[in-house]
Amino acid sequence: MTRNEQQSAITHSRDDNDVGVLLTKPRSYRAFKTAFLLGRSRALNARLVALTGAVPGEHALDIGSGPGDLARALAARVGNSGRVLGVDPSPQMIAYATERTRGDSNCRFELGPAQSLRLADASVDVVTCTFVMHHIPQTQRDTAIAHMFRVLRPGGRLLLADTDTDGRMLRAVVKGMARYAGHRTHDDAAVGHQADPLAAIDIRRYRETLLAAGFRTVDFTTVEPATGVLLAVKNV
Template sequence: MSALEFDERTSRRIEATYLTADVVRQRRVVRETLALRPGERVLDVGSGPGFLAVEMADEVGADGEVCGIDPAAAMLAMAAERAGGAVEFRQAGTDRIPYPDGKFDVVVSTQVFEYLEDVPGALAEVRRVLRPGGRLLLMDTDWDSTVWRSNDDALTSRVLLAFEQHLADPRLPRKLPGVLAAAGFRDVRTSVLPVLNVGYAPDSFSEGLIALVSTFVPGRDGFTAAEVERWADDLRGLGDDYFFSVNRYLFQAVG
């Protein structure tokens, strides 16, 4: 597995994707599912460019607290600028979360655990900083659910298989209910959040994904930059016939 490098360029691309209607809707669903209350203490694991953390800070109010951790300095810089002091951000991974036992009422992590080599270890850390009876929400993608129309399905399958190399487990969601139970979480509930783009649009989630794929795949599995560019141009050229769908899965549990 060779992970994406979250440098300034990649971080800015991800930030742009987070501004699309698809991901704005995703954050709304996450917040509605969490149903945060004023005064709650929340940790965002893998807080990225900080959009969700800032929105949650508004919901918990002045008596609450939102903290975010992320290993990428470029992401943290964007998040801190966006939050303007409303959220505390720290550079850290899930191997050692830099907060004391039982500090948080809620822990949320979106599109992070599929990148982790040690999911049980990360869940142990999450459970440590979550108060007894606190709430956990994870969201991850099963990349087998991807449906992407192209004029060369074999090429698209090869490109997506190469892209999966940036993840530790591209099919993590199907395992998470059992892994959460084994980690001591209870009342595990699962729901699905599809992302659907019909007709090509430059401000969609899947266009952002095309850009990430085009950055990551060249040089892997024998792909040249020209081959990947041909793949991307084919998709973008479909116009009204463009079709993309992928499923993201939400897992709620009690610590």
């Protein structure tokens, strides 16, 4: 993918009082992600859904649902007796995902950011949030995790995922991508320095935050292609 194509997939919003970085070009984003994952997006989604432990009849929430691919995979897993809600702060993503999901009565999409979820307490069994945390303003990430904990039922499962930063070649690719995407932390933006993009996407950085929020267990694993996953279980 060319530099212009990479840039066209993203619209930036770096104000920490805002929702964060918005992805506003669904088709460009899907093409970019497919290229980065070497055409294995569907296999990755299947593996992530399996890791959630979702079963028929459960209710799931996909935060930062984007074009809706993972939400639809979750919907297939929980079946007609279950329900899946995808939330995303980008109106373009919600419109695109909704159009592609017409006819699937157990899957719907709603506009909203991770840091102000409007779901009731203890209302879902599974929460997923993949390739999203680094888009949320840094000062609001703890709030987003607190909402994830709040909406989960006791014993509910949370799956956080982002690009696995291990591997020399992958590190070079991620650094190159970050130059186009412009990922910077709030502190780095204030002093005008470029943040370490690998630290920004390393999902392991949220382990202690999850434990402090009240999750009983937090385990890290890696999934091919190139994905790091935190799996957390809410105290019963």
